[in-house]
Amino acid sequence: MRQSHALIAGAGIGGLTAALCLARQGWRISLFEQAPVLEEVGAGLQLSPNASAILRGLGVLPHLEHAALRPQELVLRRARDGASLIRLPLHEAEHLWGAPYLLAHRADLQRALLETLALHENISLRLGSTVAGFASGADGVRIVVKHGQIKSTFEGDCLIGADGVHSLVRGRLLEASQPLPQTKRELCKRTAWRALVPAELASTEMLKPRTNLWLGPDAHLVHYPLRQGTVVNVVAVIKTRPSTDSTQTFWAGIGDPAELAQSFTTWAEPARALLAAAPQWRTHPLLDYPPFPTWCAGRVALLGDAAHPMVPFLAQGAAQAIEDAAMLGHVLAEPLTGTQTIETALVTYQKQRYARASKVQAASRRQATIYHLKGPAALARDTVLRFSNPERTLAGYGWLYQVQNYPQDELT
Ligand SMILES: Cc1cc2nc3c(=O)[nH]c(=O)nc-3n(C[C@H](O)[C@H](O)[C@H](O)COP(=O)(O)OP(=O)(O)OC[C@H]3O[C@@H](n4cnc5c(N)ncnc54)[C@H](O)[C@@H]3O)c2cc1C
Structure with missing residues (x-):
């Protein structure tokens, strides 16, 4: 039997995981990444059990765990004095949902995925290769790939657009399927500022194995240690200044610390000290889209941020990309049976994932409003948090952290 061949645009967390999920189902994979090298971009990622379970099933966790940290708790704090509002026992995650809650550098996760990828002969990764167009027909997909000035074409049985928030594949696919006035409603109300603070510049309190989330008016701050406590990952989210260019590429902006x-200015000293210790800030405008009307057409499907960009207030963008990849591998498991075709399998993929990803998108947006409350509304929020039961509050995230829809044998 001829081996099916998937073309994947983008080797971010979503594209790399999709390659692994399809390879283990017997597919041959050609993965195209526009960047000439997969470099140390980005910063920390929180990997909740719904994602870590899938990574474990793919054999990625052994390549990651030495570089990842298991947080004991998530502490929510009040901005003005740092008072703790609630402490959620994240160390319970594995007991509650069967897989660990992990903190990892994005580059470490990418490296762990690449190391696992290297064990598969049926995956080829082409760097410096930008997918510039595609045509999908009844028998397959043809893509145009640019390497500098040189253009080549490749053919496969399907194309997965894992090419991020500014996805070319999505642009072409939606153009081809139906007009989409609501994509114009993309919002950029907030900007994330990210930095890594070396441990020697941070207080010992900041190096404890916990995620800290500070809530303030129109802003919030997240920090946690990474890489065996050698650095502190810091993310500060504030309202977008009018000058911010929402078209800038991922991680590309350099932020002025004075502006941040x-x-x-009204925050407690430990928060201000941590911000002041950051050697460099990268800015990232947070784009907020409503769900797109479709993620697939014919033999082409979207995955990860290309399919459902979301604001990072539930720390779920990468996790949802990983869930997409698992579902894609599941529906495209070879051989397709009965009347199933690649086209119908991709429709099933969308059906299985769309409602959940849209729900996470909406919940992330709601969380943004809650985090940035001010005045009496913030006081009410803080009072509710102070009197909430930590175990029950954490258990309330079960809908998100519980792995759904995948056969257990793919998760062991
Ligand atoms: C401040 C912040 C904090 C976050 N924290 C978390 C967190 O804690 N947990 C979590 O789960 N998520 C988090 N996220 C979200 C997460 O980073 C993203 O959702 C995730 O990286 C998306 O992965 P992806 O593979 O879909 O897209 P990307 O990571 O954007 O990868 C897309 C890839 O495609 C490549 N590409 C683009 N166009 C082309 C083309 N035409 N041809 C070939 N290659 C192309 C790009 O170079 C890139 O490598 C956070 C995001 C932000 C901004």
Whole structure:
């Protein structure tokens, strides 16, 4: 039997995981990444059990765990004095949902995925290769790939657009399927500022194995240690200044610390000290889209941020990309049976994933409003948090952290 061949645009967390999920189902994979090298971009990622279970099933966790940290708790704090509002026992995650809650550097996760990829002969990764167009027909998909000035074409049985929030594949696919006025409603109300603070510049309190989430008016701050406590990952989210260019590429912006400090003048000293210790800030405008009307057409499907970009207030963008990849591998398991075709399998993939990803998108957006409350509304939020039961509050995230829809044998 001829081996099916998947073309994947983008070797981010979503594209790499999709390659692994399809390879284990017997597919041959050609993965195209526009970047000439997969470098140390990004910063920390929180990997909740719904994602870590899938990574474990793919054999990625052994390549990651030495570089990842298991947080004991998530502490929510009040901005003005740092008072703890609630402490959620994240160390319970494995007991509650069967897989660990992990903190990892994005580059470490990418490296762990690449190391696992290297064990598969049926995956080829082409760097410096930008997918510039595609045509999908009844028998397959043809893509145009640019390497500098040189253009080549490749053919496969399907194309997965895992090419991120500014996805070319999505642009072409939606153009081809139906007009989409609501994509114009993309919003950029907030900007994330990210930095890694070396341990020697951070207080010992900041190096404890916990995720800290500070809530303030129109802003919030997240920090946690990474890489065996050698650095502290810091993310500060503030309102977008009018000058911010929402078209800038992922991680590309360099932030002015004085501009950031203006948003934190009323915050407790430990928070301001941590911000002041950051050697460099990268800015990332947070784009907020409504769900797109479709993720697939014919033999082409979207995955990860290309399919459902979301604001990072539930720390779920990468996790949802990983869930997409698992479902894609599941529906495209070879051989397709009965009347199933690649086209119908991709429709099933969308059906299985669309409602959940849209729900996470909406919940992330709601969380943004809650985090950034001010005045009496913030006081009410803080009072509710202080009197909430930590175990029950954490258990309330079961809908998100519980792995759904995948056969257990793919998760062991
Ligand atoms: C501040 C912040 C904090 C976050 N924290 C978390 C967190 O804690 N947990 C979590 O789960 N998620 C988090 N996320 C979200 C997460 O980073 C993203 O959702 C995730 O990386 C998306 O993965 P992806 O593979 O879909 O897209 P990307 O990571 O954007 O990868 C897309 C890849 O495609 C490549 N590409 C683009 N166009 C082309 C083309 N035409 N041809 C070939 N290659 C192309 C790009 O170079 C890139 O490598 C956070 C995001 C932000 C901004």
